[in-house]
Amino acid sequence: MTQQITRETATPALETSEPTEESKRARWSRARIAWTLVAVGFIAWAIAAFIDDGTLFVALLGAGIASGAIIAIVALGFLMIMKATGIANFAQGDLVTLGAFLGFWATDQLGLAKDGLGLSLGFGYLVALAIMFVIGVVIERVAYAPLRGREIHVVVIATLAVAIVIRTLLAIWQGGDPRSLQSWFNPGGSLQNFLFFDQGVLRINIGFLGVHDAVINAQRVVIIVVTAVVVVATMWLFARTSFGRQVRAIAADRETARLCGVKVNRLSMLSFGISSCLAGLAGILIGPLQAFDLNLGFTFMLLGFAAAVLGGFGSLGGTVLGGVLIGLTQELFGGQMLPMVAGHDALKYRSTLPFVLMLVVIAIKPQGFFGRVTRRL
């Protein structure tokens, strides 16, 4: 035994890149200062916009949150399938369109819809959602189940094929004319003067700030409320139910979950059904706000996808936040704040803003805001 056991210490000759904890904190705080400055500047900009035209500001704020809420619902649908099956469903956009058209078909009173059912609003929409659920399950059986375990891009193509079929069937069945849905708060609906809603709009009166007549369409309020309910329900579904536990198990490790007795088949059918329901709901909610045709869903799919990515394809809260962020960027930032400094011409390029935001996020956080890389070598 010639050698002595030594407690190894740092070789003095070697320079350590020094007190890691502190240098880390120092670097972090610099980043934090930068971010705080950005945030403060942004808020100041928003306040300036509010003072500049409070009425517009409040209206756009409402519109932004509502449109963000719709995006969030679509994104939740994405997430549901993503977690349960590990693929992205590119038919989600056309499912939104299909939902809106099914709602139209079920509730149309004027005889514009082909084979219309002419049901009352509430019941008609429920019927539409039920059909959406069935369609989701059918899609799973036809386009996903035979391809399970194949490479991701193959399944992506299958979902694209489904999108083509849905769209064409809709075109043949209901035609491509612009349609619009009824809501309880529109003229023609039943609950016309409900509570503080006046003629289908919510009026906000904050006199001392100079906001006299800000108008938020009541449908937007409905959207926000419904979305809040849906989000809470989905969170409950994931966190508290056996379904959610199993889906999370699958998301973590498919094979192990299957070996532990999780019924992968039934679960993926269920999640396709729920996801398709969510897409349909988004379509029905947006329907009364705008005339829509067969292209309704595409933008929502892109933006919903973007919201899911912002949330890092994992966290529900992050996804909803991402959706609202996108909605606000599009409406409030693009509609009022940007034209304030960039002139009226900037409005032309407004629809690119959510995507610019996407690129900025990807540049800073390549895996989304709440995403993590978990692969172990």
Place this chain on the structure above:
Amino acid sequence: MRRDAGTPRPPAVRGYPYAWLVIFLGFMVLLRFAPNLSAAQALVFNTWLIYTIMTVGFYFVFGVSGQFAFSQAAFAMVGAYTSSWATREGTDWLLAVAFGVAVACLIAFLFAFVARKSNLFFLAIATLALSEIIDVVISQWNQFTGQIGAEIGHIHTIEIFGWKATSFSYSAAVNQRNVFWVYLATLGVVMLIGIWIARSAAKREAIAMRDEPAVAATLGVPTARVRITMFILGSAVGAFAGSLWAHGRGFAQPDDFSVELALGIFVMLIVGGIDSLWGPVLGAAFYVWVPHGLQSLHLEVFGHQIREYKQIIYGVVLLVVMIFFPEGLIGIFHRLRAFVQRDVVKGRGRTWLTDFFGLTKPTIAEQPIPEVELPPLAPEAQARAAVNGATVEGAAVLRAADIRVSFGGVRAVDGVSLDLRDGEILGLVGPNGSGKTTFLNALTGVVPASGAFEVAGQPVKLGTPGRSRAVGVLRTYQAPQTYDHLSCIEDVLISTSDRKLTGITASWFLRPWTLRRERVRWGTAATALSRVGLGPLAEEPAGRLTYGQRRLLELARSIAAQPRVLLLDEPSAGLDLGETQRLAGYLRDLRAEGVSLLVIDHKLDFIISLCDRVAVMELGHLVAVGDAATVFEDQRVVDAYLGVEES
């Protein structure tokens, strides 16, 4: 006409792709002119060609380097509109096209750089975002397009060195015919580029980057560069196709380059076959001809013309193709070949015909390679061994000081300092979860870490994979990281220390030199494989190896890299007694050649018999370092392994 097993050829220079290219181009000409195509069909034919070119570009982006991008159509749009703008400003036609491609390259570079760390769906959405931005900007930027709504007509027509290929004064049929030749020539050039890339190190490295970027980086592949260049190349091809298309038709509109086309290009590549350069040809044919064929069907079903349902039928056919041919339409040919191949046993029945169709199994690399006679290891490694002897007290080749890694609140490695002396084998043991692998990950830059790290006196930056490779540190992984889509010999070639002329441009302009280098590299790799006894399996796909063989393959890969330091993570796991002993022999040989080794393992007898010194880790700390017998009598080590008795 029988053929003997000829000179073995490296994987990258096998087969007869040039002959196939000529046959293909001839076939296309026949297909175009043998039957008398109508004007509509001629148009579809040209669309097929232009889509094929775009999709070949996408093949570089997605097929070869695995980037889930949807931006191909947008780059085509950039090319089309930029070159039309340039010709309107009075630039020469060819220059304008070059300008369009250059602008697209610039955008592609900026984007690829920004998104260089995003993968899969994150990259997919980023490229979709980029496409939307490009689409909106071009549609709205009236000063640039010269037209509100960007539907421009009267674009400068194609004119090559005085030959007016297309003109507004020609008839449609003449234009279609001339444009066909232009498109076909372009397709030929683009295919040639693809063949050259496949016949060089570039494709292999891109595949390594695609399948496991971190591992590729620790083997020395410049992953970020490979990724970005492939993206730029693919996008440039797309832009080129786009601008040719605009000039060939004389008009352009944003709808031609919509997201629908982006998704369509994706469909074409997958349906055709993602793993083959010929896939895009088949995929584009499917995408263009199936709807056209359905359109011209005159069948009545349920009182409707069947072509009203053409989109549905198309969607269903797409679904069916994906279910039955997940590897794409090219898979039909592959299956056919596999079917015929069963009859052609290696060596017997080998003719020039079976060679030509790729039916003959390649000659295995184990056979002596006449012109290349390499020493078992790099001369400089041997020189080191001669100068330093087996072990030199105190002279450390690798020094790590105060290495720290934390995951959230967990300090996986908490201030570990360890020296590896020149020409020694150092064992690193410790209970599971004590941070051994994380320590290795920290040194090779796979996980973010802090501390100081130095190899042969050169400081190495932590946190970036590939830095340690640059100073001669190679490693193997706890779970063997081999490339299933490459053959064993190609897998070994990835780690080569000779990285000269492995780039894309070299594969175009310096072919003889590239190939000469490739042969030398191939010899080194074959020798390394033979050293660990995998010589006969050189041409097998790495995915077919057993667990133990993969470990040996990783070892061969490290040897071929001519390392100075080798870090081995549980090399004996999954090996039986005989294999473990053989492994110990290989490692001793390496030491004799001057390589210093750090070996993590749980088999203590293996460690004790092999190592000069042993270090013990527990809970992220280094507990003891010394010679094996002493270390394992130390109370702290006993406690770490067996636990402390409660009393």
